[in-house]
Amino acid sequence: MIEFRGVGKRFADGTDAVIDFSLVMPSHQVTVLVGSSGSGKTTILRMINRMVDATEGEVEIDGENVATLEPVQLRRRIGYVMQSAGLLPHRRVLDNITTVPRLNGMGRATADELGLSLMDTVGLDRSLARRYPHQLSGGQQQRVGVARGLAVDPNILLMDEPFGAVDPIVRADLQAELMRLQRDIGKTVVFVTHDIDEAFLLGDQVVILATGGVIAQKGTPAEILANPASDFVADFIGADRGRRSLRIVEQAGRRIVVDGDGRAAGVLTDDSAAR
Amino acid sequence: MNWVAANLDLIVELTLTHARLSLLPILIGFVIAVPLGAFAWRFRWARGLTLTVVGLLYTIPSLALFVLLPPIIGISFLSELNVTIALSIYAVALMTRSATEALESVDPDVRGAAAAMGYSGWGRFWAVDLPLAGPVLLAGLRVVSVSTVSLVTVGVLVGSRNLGYLFLNGLQRGIVAEIATGIVMTVVIAVVFDLLLALAGRLVMPWTRGADGGRTRRAARRIALTEGPA
Protein backbone atom coordinates (compact mmCIF):
# COMPACT_ATOMS: atom_id res chain seq x y z
CA MET A 1 0.00 0.00 0.00
CA ILE A 2 1.16 3.47 -0.87
CA GLU A 3 -0.15 6.33 1.19
CA PHE A 4 0.16 10.07 0.62
CA ARG A 5 -0.58 12.20 3.67
CA GLY A 6 -0.88 15.95 3.20
CA VAL A 7 1.84 15.92 0.56
CA GLY A 8 2.97 19.12 -1.11
CA LYS A 9 5.67 19.88 -3.64
CA ARG A 10 7.03 23.33 -4.26
CA PHE A 11 9.79 23.41 -6.86
CA ALA A 12 12.85 25.58 -6.42
CA ASP A 13 11.41 28.23 -8.73
CA GLY A 14 8.37 28.60 -6.46
CA THR A 15 5.90 26.54 -8.52
CA ASP A 16 3.41 24.73 -6.31
CA ALA A 17 2.98 21.61 -8.41
CA VAL A 18 1.13 19.63 -5.72
CA ILE A 19 -0.80 21.03 -2.78
CA ASP A 20 -1.95 19.02 0.25
CA PHE A 21 -2.42 15.71 -1.56
CA SER A 22 -3.75 12.75 0.41
CA LEU A 23 -4.55 9.36 -1.10
CA VAL A 24 -4.30 5.66 -0.41
CA MET A 25 -3.25 3.46 -3.30
CA PRO A 26 -4.24 -0.08 -2.29
CA SER A 27 -1.91 -3.02 -2.84
CA HIS A 28 -2.38 -5.26 -5.87
CA GLN A 29 -4.68 -2.74 -7.51
CA VAL A 30 -4.36 -0.29 -10.34
CA THR A 31 -4.70 3.33 -9.31
CA VAL A 32 -4.97 5.67 -12.28
CA LEU A 33 -4.13 9.35 -11.92
CA VAL A 34 -5.83 11.27 -14.66
CA GLY A 35 -5.90 15.00 -15.30
CA SER A 36 -4.99 17.60 -17.83
CA SER A 37 -1.45 18.68 -18.59
CA GLY A 38 0.33 20.31 -15.67
CA SER A 39 -2.06 18.98 -13.02
CA GLY A 40 0.83 17.37 -11.14
CA LYS A 41 0.44 13.71 -12.11
CA THR A 42 4.10 13.10 -12.91
CA THR A 43 5.20 14.98 -9.81
CA ILE A 44 2.97 12.80 -7.60
CA LEU A 45 4.25 9.65 -9.27
CA ARG A 46 7.88 10.65 -8.87
CA MET A 47 7.48 11.36 -5.19
CA ILE A 48 6.94 7.62 -4.73
CA ASN A 49 10.43 6.64 -5.93
CA ARG A 50 12.00 9.90 -4.78
CA MET A 51 12.81 11.19 -8.23
CA VAL A 52 11.11 14.19 -6.65
CA ASP A 53 11.20 14.82 -2.90
CA ALA A 54 8.06 16.08 -1.22
CA THR A 55 8.43 19.44 0.47
CA GLU A 56 5.38 18.88 2.67
CA GLY A 57 3.75 15.83 4.27
CA GLU A 58 4.69 12.15 4.02
CA VAL A 59 4.72 9.45 1.39
CA GLU A 60 4.67 5.95 2.85
CA ILE A 61 5.13 2.53 1.30
CA ASP A 62 3.70 -0.20 3.54
CA GLY A 63 4.00 2.15 6.49
CA GLU A 64 7.59 3.14 5.73
CA ASN A 65 8.25 6.81 5.05
CA VAL A 66 10.16 6.98 1.74
CA ALA A 67 12.11 10.00 2.99
CA THR A 68 13.95 7.61 5.33
CA LEU A 69 14.87 5.24 2.48
CA GLU A 70 17.97 5.49 0.34
CA PRO A 71 16.80 6.73 -3.12
CA VAL A 72 19.02 4.48 -5.22
CA GLN A 73 18.00 1.34 -3.30
CA LEU A 74 14.37 2.43 -3.35
CA ARG A 75 14.37 2.91 -7.13
CA ARG A 76 15.93 -0.46 -7.75
CA ARG A 77 12.93 -2.19 -6.24
CA ILE A 78 10.24 -0.09 -7.91
CA GLY A 79 9.44 -0.56 -11.60
CA TYR A 80 9.19 2.63 -13.62
CA VAL A 81 7.82 2.83 -17.12
CA MET A 82 7.77 6.18 -18.83
CA GLN A 83 6.36 7.80 -21.91
CA SER A 84 8.37 7.00 -25.06
CA ALA A 85 9.86 4.14 -23.05
CA GLY A 86 13.07 6.00 -22.10
CA LEU A 87 15.17 3.08 -23.25
CA LEU A 88 18.95 3.34 -23.26
CA PRO A 89 19.73 3.78 -26.99
CA HIS A 90 23.20 2.27 -26.69
CA ARG A 91 22.05 -0.99 -25.10
CA ARG A 92 20.47 -3.90 -26.87
CA VAL A 93 16.89 -4.87 -26.02
CA LEU A 94 17.91 -7.66 -23.70
CA ASP A 95 20.43 -5.47 -21.88
CA ASN A 96 17.84 -2.74 -21.49
CA ILE A 97 15.44 -5.16 -19.85
CA THR A 98 18.02 -6.59 -17.49
CA THR A 99 19.66 -3.30 -16.51
CA VAL A 100 18.38 -3.19 -12.96
CA PRO A 101 18.87 -6.86 -12.07
CA ARG A 102 22.45 -6.46 -13.35
CA LEU A 103 22.88 -3.31 -11.24
CA ASN A 104 21.68 -5.37 -8.30
CA GLY A 105 24.46 -7.87 -8.97
CA MET A 106 22.69 -10.63 -10.87
CA GLY A 107 25.02 -12.67 -13.11
CA ARG A 108 24.78 -12.23 -16.85
CA ALA A 109 23.55 -15.72 -17.70
CA THR A 110 20.77 -15.64 -15.11
CA ALA A 111 19.81 -12.12 -16.11
CA ASP A 112 19.63 -13.02 -19.80
CA GLU A 113 17.44 -15.99 -19.00
CA LEU A 114 15.15 -13.71 -16.99
CA GLY A 115 15.15 -11.08 -19.74
CA LEU A 116 14.10 -13.57 -22.39
CA SER A 117 11.25 -14.90 -20.26
CA LEU A 118 10.12 -11.31 -19.64
CA MET A 119 10.07 -10.77 -23.39
CA ASP A 120 7.63 -13.67 -23.58
CA THR A 121 5.58 -12.15 -20.77
CA VAL A 122 5.07 -8.83 -22.55
CA GLY A 123 4.57 -10.44 -25.95
CA LEU A 124 7.89 -9.59 -27.60
CA ASP A 125 9.48 -12.03 -29.99
CA ARG A 126 12.77 -13.35 -28.63
CA SER A 127 14.41 -12.72 -31.98
CA LEU A 128 14.37 -8.99 -31.11
CA ALA A 129 16.65 -9.49 -28.11
CA ARG A 130 19.86 -8.41 -29.87
CA ARG A 131 18.40 -5.31 -31.52
CA TYR A 132 18.97 -1.74 -30.48
CA PRO A 133 15.92 0.28 -29.42
CA HIS A 134 15.91 2.40 -32.58
CA GLN A 135 15.45 -0.78 -34.58
CA LEU A 136 12.06 -1.40 -32.93
CA SER A 137 8.61 0.03 -33.58
CA GLY A 138 7.09 2.39 -31.01
CA GLY A 139 4.83 -0.34 -29.67
CA GLN A 140 7.70 -2.78 -29.35
CA GLN A 141 9.74 -0.16 -27.51
CA GLN A 142 6.89 0.32 -25.07
CA ARG A 143 6.80 -3.41 -24.44
CA VAL A 144 10.51 -3.36 -23.71
CA GLY A 145 9.82 -0.51 -21.29
CA VAL A 146 7.19 -2.59 -19.50
CA ALA A 147 9.45 -5.65 -19.43
CA ARG A 148 12.21 -3.53 -17.93
CA GLY A 149 9.79 -2.21 -15.32
CA LEU A 150 8.98 -5.79 -14.33
CA ALA A 151 12.56 -7.02 -14.33
CA VAL A 152 13.19 -6.79 -10.60
CA ASP A 153 9.79 -8.32 -9.89
CA PRO A 154 8.83 -5.15 -8.05
CA ASN A 155 5.81 -4.93 -5.81
CA ILE A 156 5.18 -1.48 -7.19
CA LEU A 157 5.00 -0.49 -10.83
CA LEU A 158 4.89 3.19 -11.73
CA MET A 159 3.72 3.97 -15.23
CA ASP A 160 3.83 7.53 -16.56
CA GLU A 161 1.76 7.78 -19.75
CA PRO A 162 3.45 4.59 -20.95
CA PHE A 163 1.26 4.26 -24.03
CA GLY A 164 1.03 7.93 -24.93
CA ALA A 165 3.37 7.82 -27.90
CA VAL A 166 1.82 5.00 -29.92
CA ASP A 167 -1.12 4.91 -32.33
CA PRO A 168 -4.60 3.99 -31.03
CA ILE A 169 -4.56 0.42 -32.31
CA VAL A 170 -1.21 -0.41 -30.76
CA ARG A 171 -2.33 1.36 -27.60
CA ALA A 172 -5.44 -0.81 -27.33
CA ASP A 173 -3.21 -3.82 -27.80
CA LEU A 174 -0.83 -2.73 -25.05
CA GLN A 175 -3.70 -1.91 -22.71
CA ALA A 176 -5.18 -5.36 -23.20
CA GLU A 177 -1.77 -6.89 -22.60
CA LEU A 178 -1.34 -4.92 -19.40
CA MET A 179 -4.74 -6.01 -18.11
CA ARG A 180 -3.96 -9.65 -18.84
CA LEU A 181 -0.60 -9.27 -17.13
CA GLN A 182 -2.08 -7.56 -14.11
CA ARG A 183 -4.56 -10.40 -13.66
CA ASP A 184 -1.59 -12.77 -13.38
CA ILE A 185 0.88 -10.75 -11.38
CA GLY A 186 -1.29 -8.40 -9.31
CA LYS A 187 1.20 -5.59 -8.79
CA THR A 188 0.44 -2.35 -7.05
CA VAL A 189 0.26 -0.19 -10.15
CA VAL A 190 0.16 3.59 -10.27
CA PHE A 191 -0.72 4.61 -13.79
CA VAL A 192 -0.68 8.18 -15.10
CA THR A 193 -2.61 9.25 -18.17
CA HIS A 194 -4.56 12.18 -19.49
CA ASP A 195 -6.84 9.91 -21.47
CA ILE A 196 -10.03 9.34 -19.48
CA ASP A 197 -10.98 6.30 -21.56
CA GLU A 198 -7.69 4.67 -20.68
CA ALA A 199 -8.25 5.57 -17.04
CA PHE A 200 -11.69 3.94 -16.94
CA LEU A 201 -10.43 0.91 -18.81
CA LEU A 202 -7.45 0.15 -16.59
CA GLY A 203 -8.26 1.64 -13.19
CA ASP A 204 -9.57 -0.18 -10.17
CA GLN A 205 -9.41 3.23 -8.58
CA VAL A 206 -9.52 6.35 -10.75
CA VAL A 207 -8.36 9.68 -9.36
CA ILE A 208 -9.28 12.77 -11.32
CA LEU A 209 -6.89 15.63 -10.65
CA ALA A 210 -7.29 19.35 -11.09
CA THR A 211 -4.37 21.81 -11.13
CA GLY A 212 -2.09 21.49 -8.11
CA GLY A 213 -2.86 17.81 -7.69
CA VAL A 214 -6.22 18.67 -6.14
CA ILE A 215 -8.44 15.59 -6.17
CA ALA A 216 -11.62 16.47 -8.04
CA GLN A 217 -13.03 12.99 -7.53
CA LYS A 218 -11.88 9.47 -6.82
CA GLY A 219 -13.61 6.13 -7.02
CA THR A 220 -14.26 3.19 -9.31
CA PRO A 221 -15.05 4.07 -12.92
CA ALA A 222 -18.70 3.12 -12.31
CA GLU A 223 -18.95 5.35 -9.25
CA ILE A 224 -17.55 8.32 -11.11
CA LEU A 225 -19.73 7.81 -14.16
CA ALA A 226 -22.84 7.32 -12.04
CA ASN A 227 -22.27 10.37 -9.95
CA PRO A 228 -19.80 13.01 -11.16
CA ALA A 229 -18.92 15.12 -8.14
CA SER A 230 -18.80 18.44 -9.97
CA ASP A 231 -19.21 20.16 -13.31
CA PHE A 232 -15.43 19.92 -13.70
CA VAL A 233 -15.58 16.13 -13.42
CA ALA A 234 -18.67 15.83 -15.60
CA ASP A 235 -16.95 17.94 -18.22
CA PHE A 236 -13.70 16.00 -17.93
CA ILE A 237 -15.29 12.58 -18.35
CA GLY A 238 -17.55 13.95 -21.07
CA ALA A 239 -20.64 12.70 -19.24
CA ASP A 240 -23.07 14.94 -21.00
CA ARG A 241 -21.82 14.68 -24.55
CA GLY A 242 -20.67 12.28 -27.18
CA ARG A 243 -19.99 8.68 -26.46
CA ARG A 244 -20.78 8.62 -22.75
CA SER A 245 -24.32 9.89 -22.87
CA LEU A 246 -26.08 6.82 -24.14
CA ARG A 247 -29.79 6.36 -24.66
CA ILE A 248 -31.96 3.53 -25.83
CA VAL A 249 -33.94 3.57 -29.06
CA GLU A 250 -36.43 0.89 -30.06
CA GLN A 251 -36.00 -0.37 -33.57
CA ALA A 252 -37.43 -3.45 -35.27
CA GLY A 253 -38.39 -4.81 -31.89
CA ARG A 254 -34.85 -4.60 -30.50
CA ARG A 255 -33.36 -2.03 -28.21
CA ILE A 256 -30.44 -0.14 -29.76
CA VAL A 257 -28.04 1.94 -27.68
CA VAL A 258 -27.32 5.27 -29.30
CA ASP A 259 -24.68 7.77 -28.21
CA GLY A 260 -24.98 11.53 -27.83
CA ASP A 261 -24.10 12.14 -31.46
CA GLY A 262 -26.85 9.77 -32.59
CA ARG A 263 -24.45 6.99 -33.62
CA ALA A 264 -25.47 3.42 -32.83
CA ALA A 265 -23.15 2.05 -30.16
CA GLY A 266 -24.61 -1.44 -29.81
CA VAL A 267 -27.59 -3.60 -29.08
CA LEU A 268 -29.00 -3.93 -25.57
CA THR A 269 -29.40 -7.56 -24.59
CA ASP A 270 -31.16 -9.09 -21.60
CA ASP A 271 -28.88 -10.32 -18.86
CA SER A 272 -30.32 -13.76 -19.31
CA ALA A 273 -29.85 -13.72 -23.04
CA ALA A 274 -26.26 -12.58 -22.69
CA ARG A 275 -25.29 -15.54 -20.53
CA MET B 1 58.07 14.26 -60.27
CA ASN B 2 61.82 13.88 -60.55
CA TRP B 3 62.10 15.59 -57.23
CA VAL B 4 59.69 13.12 -55.63
CA ALA B 5 61.53 10.11 -57.01
CA ALA B 6 64.84 11.44 -55.81
CA ASN B 7 63.57 12.20 -52.34
CA LEU B 8 61.33 9.25 -51.50
CA ASP B 9 63.25 8.42 -48.35
CA LEU B 10 62.94 11.95 -47.07
CA ILE B 11 59.20 12.07 -47.84
CA VAL B 12 58.54 8.80 -46.03
CA GLU B 13 60.62 9.85 -43.04
CA LEU B 14 58.93 13.23 -42.74
CA THR B 15 55.47 11.73 -43.17
CA LEU B 16 56.01 9.22 -40.40
CA THR B 17 57.45 11.86 -38.09
CA HIS B 18 54.57 14.14 -38.91
CA ALA B 19 52.03 11.45 -38.06
CA ARG B 20 53.83 10.66 -34.82
CA LEU B 21 54.01 14.34 -33.84
CA SER B 22 50.27 14.71 -34.49
CA LEU B 23 49.18 11.66 -32.57
CA LEU B 24 50.31 12.60 -29.09
CA PRO B 25 48.64 16.04 -28.93
CA ILE B 26 45.37 14.55 -30.17
CA LEU B 27 45.45 11.89 -27.46
CA ILE B 28 46.58 14.26 -24.72
CA GLY B 29 43.99 16.81 -25.77
CA PHE B 30 41.22 14.23 -25.58
CA VAL B 31 42.28 12.83 -22.24
CA ILE B 32 42.48 16.28 -20.64
CA ALA B 33 39.50 17.87 -22.37
CA VAL B 34 36.90 15.24 -21.54
CA PRO B 35 37.20 15.58 -17.75
CA LEU B 36 37.43 19.35 -18.15
CA GLY B 37 34.35 19.42 -20.36
CA ALA B 38 32.52 17.11 -17.96
CA PHE B 39 33.42 19.43 -15.11
CA ALA B 40 32.04 22.45 -16.98
CA TRP B 41 28.91 20.45 -17.85
CA ARG B 42 28.33 19.14 -14.35
CA PHE B 43 28.86 22.36 -12.43
CA ARG B 44 26.96 25.27 -13.91
CA TRP B 45 28.95 27.84 -11.95
CA ALA B 46 32.21 26.64 -13.47
CA ARG B 47 30.94 26.47 -16.98
CA GLY B 48 31.28 30.05 -18.22
CA LEU B 49 34.74 30.52 -16.78
CA THR B 50 36.13 27.16 -17.93
CA LEU B 51 34.86 27.46 -21.47
CA THR B 52 35.97 31.08 -21.78
CA VAL B 53 39.48 30.33 -20.58
CA VAL B 54 39.98 27.35 -22.89
CA GLY B 55 38.41 29.35 -25.69
CA LEU B 56 40.96 32.11 -25.18
CA LEU B 57 43.80 29.58 -25.35
CA TYR B 58 42.88 28.92 -28.94
CA THR B 59 43.30 32.56 -29.89
CA ILE B 60 47.00 32.59 -28.97
CA PRO B 61 48.95 32.61 -32.26
CA SER B 62 50.82 29.33 -32.60
CA LEU B 63 54.19 30.93 -33.23
CA ALA B 64 53.82 33.01 -30.07
CA LEU B 65 53.05 29.85 -28.13
CA PHE B 66 56.15 28.06 -29.50
CA VAL B 67 58.27 31.01 -28.42
CA LEU B 68 56.63 31.59 -25.05
CA LEU B 69 56.42 28.01 -23.78
CA PRO B 70 60.11 27.10 -23.45
CA PRO B 71 61.08 29.81 -20.96
CA ILE B 72 57.85 29.31 -18.98
CA ILE B 73 58.24 25.57 -18.45
CA GLY B 74 62.01 25.44 -18.78
CA ILE B 75 62.52 23.31 -21.87
CA SER B 76 64.67 23.80 -24.89
CA PHE B 77 63.26 26.05 -27.56
CA LEU B 78 64.08 23.49 -30.23
CA SER B 79 62.81 20.42 -28.43
CA GLU B 80 60.03 18.23 -29.77
CA LEU B 81 58.34 18.56 -26.39
CA ASN B 82 57.77 22.22 -27.15
CA VAL B 83 55.68 21.38 -30.21
CA THR B 84 53.83 18.56 -28.45
CA ILE B 85 52.84 20.73 -25.51
CA ALA B 86 51.78 23.66 -27.64
CA LEU B 87 49.62 21.50 -29.89
CA SER B 88 48.14 19.70 -26.89
CA ILE B 89 47.03 23.08 -25.58
CA TYR B 90 45.23 23.80 -28.84
CA ALA B 91 43.66 20.36 -28.78
CA VAL B 92 42.36 20.95 -25.27
CA ALA B 93 41.09 24.36 -26.31
CA LEU B 94 39.10 22.87 -29.18
CA MET B 95 37.98 19.69 -27.49
CA THR B 96 36.72 20.97 -24.15
CA ARG B 97 33.73 22.78 -25.58
CA SER B 98 32.93 19.75 -27.72
CA ALA B 99 32.99 17.56 -24.63
CA THR B 100 30.61 19.86 -22.76
CA GLU B 101 28.26 20.02 -25.71
CA ALA B 102 28.49 16.28 -26.21
CA LEU B 103 27.33 15.63 -22.67
CA GLU B 104 24.61 18.23 -23.05
CA SER B 105 23.34 16.46 -26.16
CA VAL B 106 22.31 13.41 -24.13
CA ASP B 107 18.51 13.02 -24.12
CA PRO B 108 17.20 14.19 -20.72
CA ASP B 109 14.45 11.55 -20.87
CA VAL B 110 17.07 8.84 -21.09
CA ARG B 111 18.99 10.34 -18.18
CA GLY B 112 15.74 10.49 -16.21
CA ALA B 113 14.98 6.88 -17.00
CA ALA B 114 18.46 5.88 -15.90
CA ALA B 115 18.01 7.70 -12.61
CA ALA B 116 14.62 6.05 -12.13
CA MET B 117 16.25 2.65 -12.57
CA GLY B 118 18.57 3.42 -9.71
CA TYR B 119 21.78 4.59 -11.35
CA SER B 120 23.73 6.69 -8.89
CA GLY B 121 25.68 9.79 -10.01
CA TRP B 122 28.99 8.25 -11.10
CA GLY B 123 27.43 5.02 -12.26
CA ARG B 124 25.20 6.98 -14.57
CA PHE B 125 28.07 9.08 -15.86
CA TRP B 126 30.09 6.08 -16.97
CA ALA B 127 27.24 3.85 -18.08
CA VAL B 128 24.90 6.36 -19.68
CA ASP B 129 26.12 9.94 -20.06
CA LEU B 130 29.57 9.27 -21.45
CA PRO B 131 28.66 6.57 -23.98
CA LEU B 132 25.68 8.54 -25.24
CA ALA B 133 27.88 11.63 -25.60
CA GLY B 134 30.10 9.45 -27.80
CA PRO B 135 28.94 10.48 -31.28
CA VAL B 136 29.33 14.20 -30.58
CA LEU B 137 32.63 13.57 -28.77
CA LEU B 138 33.88 11.72 -31.81
CA ALA B 139 32.83 14.53 -34.14
CA GLY B 140 34.79 16.96 -31.96
CA LEU B 141 37.79 14.67 -31.92
CA ARG B 142 37.81 14.49 -35.69
CA VAL B 143 37.96 18.27 -35.90
CA VAL B 144 40.83 18.28 -33.40
CA SER B 145 42.62 15.62 -35.43
CA VAL B 146 42.50 17.56 -38.70
CA SER B 147 43.44 20.78 -36.97
CA THR B 148 46.42 19.21 -35.20
CA VAL B 149 47.77 17.54 -38.33
CA SER B 150 47.80 20.86 -40.11
CA LEU B 151 49.19 22.81 -37.13
CA VAL B 152 52.18 20.47 -36.81
CA THR B 153 53.62 22.05 -39.97
CA VAL B 154 54.10 25.34 -38.13
CA GLY B 155 56.54 23.47 -35.88
CA VAL B 156 59.26 23.71 -38.55
CA LEU B 157 59.71 27.31 -37.50
CA VAL B 158 61.12 26.05 -34.20
CA GLY B 159 63.20 23.33 -35.79
CA SER B 160 60.73 20.42 -35.75
CA ARG B 161 61.29 18.11 -38.72
CA ASN B 162 57.96 17.31 -40.36
CA LEU B 163 56.12 17.82 -43.65
CA GLY B 164 56.18 21.55 -43.01
CA TYR B 165 59.86 21.36 -43.84
CA LEU B 166 58.90 20.62 -47.44
CA PHE B 167 56.88 23.82 -47.68
CA LEU B 168 59.70 25.89 -46.25
CA ASN B 169 62.49 24.28 -48.19
CA GLY B 170 60.45 24.15 -51.42
CA LEU B 171 59.62 27.80 -51.08
CA GLN B 172 63.22 28.85 -50.48
CA ARG B 173 64.52 26.79 -53.38
CA GLY B 174 61.57 27.38 -55.70
CA ILE B 175 60.70 23.67 -56.10
CA VAL B 176 56.98 23.48 -56.74
CA ALA B 177 56.89 19.68 -56.58
CA GLU B 178 58.36 19.80 -53.08
CA ILE B 179 55.72 22.23 -51.85
CA ALA B 180 52.96 20.20 -53.48
CA THR B 181 54.27 16.98 -51.94
CA GLY B 182 54.19 18.58 -48.49
CA ILE B 183 50.59 19.65 -48.95
CA VAL B 184 49.43 16.34 -50.41
CA MET B 185 51.06 14.22 -47.71
CA THR B 186 49.61 16.43 -44.95
CA VAL B 187 46.17 15.95 -46.41
CA VAL B 188 46.79 12.20 -46.70
CA ILE B 189 47.68 11.97 -43.01
CA ALA B 190 44.60 14.00 -42.06
CA VAL B 191 42.33 11.78 -44.14
CA VAL B 192 43.86 8.56 -42.81
CA PHE B 193 43.47 9.74 -39.22
CA ASP B 194 39.89 10.75 -39.90
CA LEU B 195 39.04 7.37 -41.40
CA LEU B 196 40.66 5.57 -38.49
CA LEU B 197 38.68 7.64 -36.01
CA ALA B 198 35.43 7.02 -37.85
CA LEU B 199 36.19 3.32 -37.92
CA ALA B 200 37.03 3.27 -34.22
CA GLY B 201 33.75 5.06 -33.56
CA ARG B 202 31.79 2.39 -35.38
CA LEU B 203 33.54 -0.33 -33.42
CA VAL B 204 33.13 1.30 -30.03
CA MET B 205 29.58 2.57 -30.63
CA PRO B 206 27.81 -0.15 -32.60
CA TRP B 207 24.40 1.33 -31.82
CA THR B 208 25.12 4.37 -34.01
CA ARG B 209 25.06 2.20 -37.12
CA GLY B 210 21.82 2.11 -39.05
CA ALA B 211 18.89 4.43 -39.51
CA ASP B 212 18.77 6.40 -36.29
CA GLY B 213 22.54 6.43 -36.02
CA GLY B 214 22.68 8.40 -39.24
CA ARG B 215 20.60 11.11 -37.65
CA THR B 216 22.81 11.22 -34.57
CA ARG B 217 25.93 11.45 -36.69
CA ARG B 218 24.51 14.24 -38.80
CA ALA B 219 23.59 16.17 -35.66
CA ALA B 220 27.07 15.55 -34.31
CA ARG B 221 28.68 16.80 -37.48
CA ARG B 222 26.52 19.91 -37.45
CA ILE B 223 27.71 20.75 -33.95
CA ALA B 224 31.31 20.05 -34.93
CA LEU B 225 31.14 22.27 -37.99
CA THR B 226 29.78 25.29 -36.17
CA GLU B 227 32.85 25.30 -33.99
CA GLY B 228 35.53 24.26 -36.42
CA PRO B 229 39.01 25.73 -36.21
CA ALA B 230 39.33 29.43 -36.89
Ligand SMILES: Nc1ncnc2c1ncn2[C@@H]1O[C@H](COP(=O)(O)OP(=O)(O)OP(=O)(O)O)[C@@H](O)[C@H]1O
Ligand atom coordinates in the same frame (compact mmCIF):
# COMPACT_ATOMS: atom_id res chain seq x y z
N1 LIG C 1 11.41 20.64 -12.17
C1 LIG C 1 10.39 21.53 -12.13
N2 LIG C 1 10.61 22.81 -11.76
C2 LIG C 1 9.59 23.68 -11.71
N3 LIG C 1 8.33 23.41 -12.01
C3 LIG C 1 8.04 22.16 -12.38
C4 LIG C 1 9.05 21.15 -12.46
N4 LIG C 1 8.47 19.99 -12.86
C5 LIG C 1 7.17 20.27 -13.02
N5 LIG C 1 6.90 21.57 -12.72
C6 LIG C 1 5.58 22.21 -12.76
O1 LIG C 1 4.72 21.51 -11.89
C7 LIG C 1 3.43 21.40 -12.45
C8 LIG C 1 3.02 19.94 -12.52
O2 LIG C 1 3.90 19.27 -13.41
P1 LIG C 1 3.75 17.74 -13.75
O3 LIG C 1 4.88 17.37 -14.62
O4 LIG C 1 3.61 16.96 -12.49
O5 LIG C 1 2.39 17.71 -14.56
P2 LIG C 1 1.67 16.52 -15.30
O6 LIG C 1 0.31 16.41 -14.70
O7 LIG C 1 2.52 15.30 -15.28
O8 LIG C 1 1.54 17.09 -16.77
P3 LIG C 1 1.65 16.33 -18.19
O9 LIG C 1 0.33 15.66 -18.42
O10 LIG C 1 1.87 17.44 -19.16
O11 LIG C 1 2.79 15.39 -18.12
C9 LIG C 1 3.49 22.10 -13.79
O12 LIG C 1 2.98 23.39 -13.63
C10 LIG C 1 4.96 22.13 -14.12
O13 LIG C 1 5.26 23.24 -14.90
Ligand SMILES: [Mg+2]
Ligand atom coordinates in the same frame (compact mmCIF):
# COMPACT_ATOMS: atom_id res chain seq x y z
MG1 LIG D 1 3.58 14.19 -16.81
